[in-house]
Amino acid sequence: MVTDSYPTVWEFEEHTRIKLSILGKYLAAFGRVLLSKNPQINYFDGFAGPGEYDKGVPGSPIRALQTFKNSHREKQALCVFIEAREDRYKNLVEKVEAYLRDNPTVRRPMIIHGEFEQVIGPELDRLARENKQLHPSLFFIDPFGFSGVRLTTIRKILGMPKCEVYFNLSYNSINRFIEVDKVEEHVMGLFEDGAVLEALKKLKPGERREDVIRDHFVRALQERGGAKWVLPFRVNRDDRKATAYYLLHCTNHPLGMRIMKEVMAGEGSAGEYAYLGPEDRSQLFLFKTAMEDLAQFFLDRYKGRQMTFEELIYDSYPLTKGTAPDYRGVLLDLEERGQITMNPPAANRRRYKGRPSLPESVRIIFPG
Numbered sequence: 485m486v487t488d489s490y491p492t493v494w495e496f497e498e499h500t501r502i503k504l505s506i507l508g509k510y511l512a513a514f515g516r517v518l519l520s521k522n523p524q525i526n527y528f529d530g531f532a533g534p535g536e537y538d539k540g541v542p543g544s545p546i547r548a549l550q551t552f553k554n555s556h557r558e559k560q561a562l563c564v565f566i567e568a569r570e571d572r573y574k575n576l577v578e579k580v581e582a583y584l585r586d587n588p589t590v591r592r593p594m595i596i597h598g599e600f601e602q603v604i605g606p607e608l609d610r611l612a613r614e615n616k617q618l619h620p621s622l623f624f625i626d627p628f629g630f631s632g633v634r635l636t637t638i639r640k641i642l643g644m645p646k647c648e649v650y651f652n653l654s655y656n657s658i659n660r661f662i663e664v665d666k667v668e669e670h671v672m673g674l675f676e677d678g679a680v681l682e683a684l685k686k687l688k689p690g691e692r693r694e695d696v697i698r699d700h701f702v703r704a705l706q707e708r709g710g711a712k713w714v715l716p717f718r719v720n721r722d723d724r725k726a727t728a729y730y731l732l733h734c735t736n737h738p739l740g741m742r743i744m745k746e747v748m749a750g751e752g753s754a755g756e757y758a759y760l761g762p763e764d765r766s767q768l769f770l771f772k773t774a775m776e777d778l779a780q781f782f783l784d785r786y787k788g789r790q791m792t793f794e795e796l797i798y799d800s801y802p803l804t805k806g807t808a809p810d811y812r813g814v815l816l817d818l819e820e821r822g823q824i825t826m827n828p829p830a831a832n833r834r835r836y837k838g839r840p841s842l843p844e845s846v847r848i849i850f851p852g
């Protein structure tokens with residue numbers, strides 16, 4: 485049974501805008517890319533909520549319907565909303581019905597009153613038994629805490645072609661409750677091993693609980709959850725200089741990873757992969773390579789190799805803070821200084837904004 489102390493509809497805080505904005509921008513791109521080759525896509529909102537925040541701000545289910553409508557994908561995108569608490573389920577149904585009345589071209593979503601694991605788990609097992617697959621799907625898993633979702637379910641989702649997960653890791657509640665005995669079962673369900681509990685008991689000097697929890701979970705997603713790429717985005721609470729949650733995008737598709745990195749970079753504060761709230765301007769090093777180290781990073785990593793600019797983007801995106809426009813500037817500087825060469829060379833490429841252009845097909849030759 486699902487219980488929490490919040491009312492049916494709760495307060496809208498600024499950080500929620502970021503969570504929903506990343507969702508909306510990524511969903512629009514997910515639809516655009518995948519519907520060019522597939523007849524249908526699905527969006528599963530596993531912890532859908534009541535469909536609105538206070539002040540009438542639309543929640544994630546309505547946000548998804550709006551996104552597909554605005555991108556003219558509303559007929560080809562099936563939305564499935566799952567909500568366990570009855571009052572919120574009823575509120576969600578009302579909000580969706582009102583939206584459909586105002587937007588009659590929008591495809592009717594499935595709205596299910598139930599618990600995510602109990603609804604999705606058996607369905608994924610049935611598909612596996614029958615050797616069937618889902619249409620390309622994005623699963624948004626957005627619980628308040630960390631119960632109600634198991635790593636085994638994430639593994640089943642990511643095991644299907646073109647299925648991805650956008651996960652809200654509620655660091656705050658994990659941190660508050662992780663060492664309470666009765667939640668061990670939930671921790672084990674989500675992490676599938678107790679190493680995180682051990683690591684928290686024996687924090688090394690300078691180690692932060694938050695980093696330990698996040699890193700263990702990212703590793704769990706990669707090593708046992710079947711995610712090739714996990715991109716984290718830190719979200720601070722509006723009123724505190726502390727992390728509220730991490731948004732984690734899990735995918736096995738290079739283009740999905742690339743698009744989400746670019747969406748997250750655009751949403752971050754001051755070049756960070758984080759919404760830091762109105763006060764906190766602290767640095768966040770989720771990626772191994774900071775912007776100012778990019779040139780040396782490229783020279784070291786690709787020493788003696790050649791590749792197209794596009795290949796370089798896909799290979800290095802999970803490791804750096806930069807995105808393609810940053811890369812372009814750094815690589816053009818290296819070319820100008822004679823530290824790398826390109827084919828075709830600068831003189832044979834069109835100029836753009838006063839510099840040689842750098843299309844993604846250009847080959848980059850790094851010295852040995």
Ligand SMILES: C[S@@+](CC[C@H](N)C(=O)[O-])C[C@H]1O[C@@H](n2cnc3c(N)ncnc32)[C@H](O)[C@@H]1O
Pocket residue numbers: 486530531532533534535536542543544545566567568569572598599600601626627628631632
């Ligand atoms: C953080 S809220 C979701 C907010 C929503 N995604 C949004 O952005 O508008 C989490 C919701 O999950 C519901 N919930 C809790 N446990 C659940 C479960 N096991 N299965 C489905 N829904 C659950 C809660 O009632 C709550 O409405």
